[in-house]
Amino acid sequence: MTTPNDIHALSGAYxxxxxxxxxxxxxxxxxxxxxxxxxxxxxxxxxxxxLAETTATEPPAALRDRVLADITKVxxxxxxxxxxxxxxxxxxxxxxxxxAAAAAVVVLGGGAAVVWQQPWQDSTGEAPSVADQVxxxxxxxxxxxxxxxxxxxTVTHSDSMGKAVLVTEKxxxxxxGMVYQLWLDQPxxxxxxxxxxxxxxxxxxxxxxxxxxxxxxGITIEPEGGSDHPTSDPIALFDFGQGA
Amino acid sequence: xxxLRPVSSGELxxxxxxxxxxxxxxxxxxxxAGRADEAAFARLYDATSSRVxxxxxxVVRDPAQAEEVTQEVFLEIWRTAGRFDETKGSxxxxxxxxxHRKAVDRVRxxxxxxxxxxxxxxxxxxxxxxxxxxxxxxxxxxRRVRGALKTLTDVQQEAIGLAYFGGYTHTEVATMLDLxxxxxxxxxxxxxxxxxxxLGVGS
Numbered sequence: 001m002t003t004p005n006d007i008h009a010l011s012g013a014y015x016x017x018x019x020x021x022x023x024x025x026x027x028x029x030x031x032x033x034x035x036x037x038x039x040x041x042x043x044x045x046x047x048x049x050x051l052a053e054t055t056a057t058e059p060p061a062a063l064r065d066r067v068l069a070d071i072t073k074v075x076x077x078x079x080x081x082x083x084x085x086x087x088x089x090x091x092x093x094x095x096x097x098x099x100a101a102a103a104a105v106v107v108l109g110g111g112a113a114v115v116w117q118q119p120w121q122d123s124t125g126e127a128p129s130v131a132d133q134v135x136x137x138x139x140x141x142x143x144x145x146x147x148x149x150x151x152x153x154t155v156t157h158s159d160s161m162g163k164a165v166l167v168t169e170k171x172x173x174x175x176x177g178m179v180y181q182l183w184l185d186q187p188x189x190x191x192x193x194x195x196x197x198x199x200x201x202x203x204x205x206x207x208x209x210x211x212x213x214x215x216x217x218g219i220t221i222e223p224e225g226g227s228d229h230p231t232s233d234p235i236a237l238f239d240f241g242q243g244a
Numbered sequence: 245x246x247x248l249r250p251v252s253s254g255e256l257x258x259x260x261x262x263x264x265x266x267x268x269x270x271x272x273x274x275x276x277a278g279r280a281d282e283a284a285f286a287r288l289y290d291a292t293s294s295r296v297x298x299x300x301x302x303v304v305r306d307p308a309q310a311e312e313v314t315q316e317v318f319l320e321i322w323r324t325a326g327r328f329d330e331t332k333g334s335x336x337x338x339x340x341x342x343x344h345r346k347a348v349d350r351v352r353x354x355x356x357x358x359x360x361x362x363x364x365x366x367x368x369x370x371x372x373x374x375x376x377x378x379x380x381x382x383x384x385x386x387r388r389v390r391g392a393l394k395t396l397t398d399v400q401q402e403a404i405g406l407a408y409f410g411g412y413t414h415t416e417v418a419t420m421l422d423l424x425x426x427x428x429x430x431x432x433x434x435x436x437x438x439x440x441x442x443l444g445v446g447s
Contacts, residue, residue, distance in 0.1 A: 013414040046443075
């Protein structure tokens with residue numbers, strides 16, 4: 001019943017959040033490689049947003065005070081690096097992508113919470129559904145490492161999705177002024193930053209970059225803000241084996 | 245009060261210079277908010293909060309929860325304003341997309357069976373006085389949207405209403421409307437395309 005073309009037909013349901021989590025993850029993956037659907041979703045969202053004109057309702061005045069009080073306590077996130085358009089990674093020059101990643105790390109300096117760039121996810125604090133998709137991919141392969149003290153880290157990668165996900169349990173915070181940084185070991189470029197880990201004991205993180213080509217994933221301890229290249233030996237190395 | 249326009253502090257290289265528009269320039273306000281300009285953010289709130297709150301209320305139905313959703317939405321807008329990308333869509337669509345997603349997340353995670361049992365038919369009614377306080381100002385834009393909605397088929401209207409205002413998935417919508425599985429998503433898409441074209445928005 002499902003044909004390969006069916007995925008395009010989900011654009012409308014996606015634009016109004018009428019997909020379940022699995023469908024949404026699949027469609028967001030599709031969006032990264034289908035400019036037509038991206039444009040269509042954008043247009044349909046414009047139309048859908050106007051539906052809110054028909055339900056406009058003034059909120060209570062007290063809400064304004066609460067919101068304006070809230071924001072004084074929250075720092076706006078830095079902008080995403082200008083060099084990172086949401087086009088398929090594979091079509092972009094590798095160098096460009098890596099440069100963008102490095103720039104992101106530099107911009108994020110100062111120890112701010114790192115937000116994982118998922119262009120098609122509207123909210124930054126949500127559970128990464130694409131990560132779940134990787135974890136449940138049919139070709140997902142996991143490598144776990146136990147640390148002294150009970151911490152555990154598992155990297156799962158899926159060649160079909162081209163992504164790797166790190167799941168940590170009871171991870172102790174990094175030393176003061178330092179961060180955990182993730183890396184993908186790429187055949188030609190060597191260790192390429194896959195992002196800086198937010199400080200959190202239990203979390204699920206998507207590694208930036210193409211996991212399909214990588215031979216391994218690693219974690220190092222780096223100065224706050226992250227580094228362009230690992231400056232210390234990895235505290236963990238997850239061998240992907242012979243990638244397809 | 246809509247004639248309050250963002251006052252340029254002089255540091256912007258390209259604020260829109262025309263005096264014609266009465267509505268505040270949301271993109272400009274977002275840019276300033278991204279630089280932690282609280283006054284600009286307050287203006288952004290004033291310009292959009294009735295849409296955000298109204299949509300949240302329509303989807304979650306409980307005023308207290310709608311307030312919470314609205315609060316979350318604006319906090320997120322504040323945090324991520326610097327990442328708003330005008331080339332991908334309008335500020336209004338960006339804000340309402342965040343709102344809708346959060347409202348839908350709220351009802352799905354709550355997934356109260358009471359809500360499922362009792363309320364889905366209400367979404368078919370264009371004006372829903374029992375759950376939604378009628379808008380303070382029935383804007384011209386709202387009239388235009390209602391007019392555009394009339395160009396849709398009944399099924400398209402119903403499917404979009406259940407998805408957008410009801411927060412249901414297309415599979416649930418199909419069941420509710422007795423459509424074959426897989427048809428509701430098509431109706432939603434066709435209907436939105438027709439709405440988009442009727443309203444002359446989007447790319």
